[in-house]
Amino acid sequence: MINDSTSLNRCLAFGVAVALVGCGTVNSVSTRSTTADSAVPHVKQVNDAIDNLFLKAREVRLAPAKSGLLEAQVDVANDDFRVRRFMYRFDWLDAAGGVIESRLSAWDSAIVESGGSTTIRGIAPTRDAVDFRLQVRASDR
């Protein structure tokens, strides 16, 4: 009886392991436990935008890049059991709130493996940019 139970548990564990490998699930771990110095308090607003894509924003950062232009970074995690594909676009705003027209404000695609995460990035076209606007939409390819 004990032997049967052990065998059953082993089979179950093996089955779960094979299923996870089959789904391509990513296990993530990070050594950082505090928020970044460049983090901005807009995670909730980003989550409201990407919630229907079954994705979660972990952190939003906004800081000057090496060139001095502002760079936005959003860490997006996929806690779902399916690979998620989506498109995103950063529009940049000047101090007066106007949208700066630029080739850098174009749709880009991203893929997040199940259990994994990715960082979507946008770089400001000029030094006039002070804020950004993020748009996201689902995509299946």
Added chain:
Amino acid sequence: MSVFSATSLTLGLATSVLPMGCGSQPKYVEPGGSEAIMTVGDVDPREIERVSLVMLRSMMKEGAFSRGESNPPIVMLEAVVNDTASEFDGQAITAAIFEELTNSGTAKVMMIEGPNISERARREAVNRFKETGQEPPDPDFALKMRVTSVRRSAGSTKLYTFYFRMELVHQSGPNLGIAAWSKQESIGKQGEKGTIGF
């Protein structure tokens, strides 16, 4: 007999109406959007838009153009070398970069088209300056791009991987011939045939 004729007529009508219903009307789409056609073995407008964006984003982020001798630097844009079997407009990528660099004031760009035309374009530029009695400026950088591809198949499924390599090379000063910035973007496309829409 009349029942058979009626059935045939209904079937005939249905088969003639069906293709019309399934056909899609032409419409405007965003070339880089998810509604655009996607093929397996070719570089599509969607990829051109993406590569332009990725390259621009990287060179703007790294501040590659601030490493030139003059400010804003003069950039010589060379023709895209296409080493793939796919026919596409490589100038569409460099034109997007030309537009952004020029309009943002990041660099002064000399647009050069066609393979091995750099010297001719340079002579023409020299002649234009001679007419005005000025000395032509030396470019600070040359922006070069090469596209290659690898094709693999398993049964009827094909995988095409396109590699887009771009580099910004010093054309004057102590760093002549040395790359100031470089970026490679790879795009993998797998499937049996192209698709449209979501």
